[in-house]
Amino acid sequence: MGALENWRGTVVVGGAGFSIYPERIMELWPRIDFAMVGEGEIALPMLLAHIAGAQAPSWLHNGIARPPRPSFEDIPLPDYSVFPASDYPGKGSVGVQTRRGCVFNCAYCTYKSLSGNGFRLRPVSSVVRDIEEVTRRGFTSFMFVDSVFDYPRAYFRELISALGEIQNIPAWGAWMSESVPLDSLDTMYRAGCRWVDFSPDVITEKGWKLMGKSGSLKQLWPVVKKARAVGLTVGINFFSASPGENLAALLMKFVFMFRARLFLGWKNTFINIGTIRLYKDAPLSDQLYPGQELFEPVFYRPRGLADMIVRAFQAVRRFHHGN
Incomplete structure (x- = not known):
């Protein structure tokens, strides 16, 4: 400033x-x-x-x-002419959004307070026109930036069917729930999808419940295995610490990481272990720090040996990736 x-x-x-x-x-x-x-x-x-x-x-x-939230039907298409495709060569460097708001209750999340507690869906025809323009402009890939791409289910199936009709569609990726129907992963691949990310965040049933996650943790391994089987690169995201999870849970996440990479493909299966930042209006923030602003960064970090392990892991990743 x-x-x-x-x-x-x-x-x-x-x-x-x-x-x-x-x-x-x-x-x-x-x-x-x-x-x-x-x-x-x-x-x-x-x-x-x-x-x-x-x-x-x-x-x-x-x-x-503080304007009212608009209907997605009223929002015009992005103008990609101001962004030369040659300036954005990275995987998924262009974002396409198909819905706003959320119906889920993840404890750390601010989506509901920012975008509403229900899905506002973009007409599928508008999404198709958007992607056709991305294709025409010469972008080589794009990312669906929706918080959860596979809900609502009827809309999701209509959308991936329409994507399959787009000629020469660039490679794309999306964030998925662990409960995505397994047969839809084949359809996604045929429609141009080449990578997906899952965000289970936790590794135990207790942690799953306390974090307000939907679906079931038992669905994680089967969906990751299926995604790899159809040819998708897969990312799985965990938190280093969360309510109800301790050092044993952290070690279980590392075991999952090595199991997935060894048995499902080291170069195409990625695990990220991050840290929760607590923001105002997130349910977990209201529980742990009621009434506090949390403008200065506050993180839900592991303690003791678990914290040392996470810091060492993150240092190795930074060294490996050169930053």
Whole structure:
């Protein structure tokens, strides 16, 4: 923000992370003129019109815009002409979104507070037009950035069927639930999918329940095995610590990692062990730190030997990946 101190233009700031703490960030950086809380595709042009002299929208107060969540049917297609494909060669560097909001109750998650507690679905025809434009522009891959790609199930099946009809579709990936129907993984592969990620987060039934996960932990190994069998690269994401899980659970995650990579393919099966950051409005944050802002980073970390093991693992990964 220091680079903007002497700039005479208007500063508008928004985004998912910003939307959790808009007042706090504006207090810290008074150079910000307007804050866009939530989704801006429809609201931002209205805010810009106001800056140019039009009447202020009813949802703008004291520089903070809190527009209502739009229907996905009203959101226009992205304009990819401003992003040359040659500048984005990495796997999944283009994001495509098919739904917003969530119906699940993962303890650490802020999706519901940011996007609503129900799915708002994008018409399948709109998704197809979006991907056809991605293809026409020469992008070599894209990523579905939905929190869970395979819900609601009827919409999911309609969508992957439509994807299979797109000519020369680039390779794509998505985040899946552990309960995704196994037969749909074959359909996804035929429709251009080449990698999937799962986020079980925990490894024990107690942890699964306390984290508010849906489905069943017992579905994890079969779905990972099936995904690899159809030719998909697979990522599995765990947390280093979570309520109800201790050192033994952490060691079980490492056992799962080596089992998956040894038996399902070392080069195409990846395990990530990360750490929960606690944000305001997440159920776990409300439980552990009721009423606290949590603006400064607070993490749910393992303790003692478990913490030492995780730090060593992360150091090895950074060395291996060169960062």
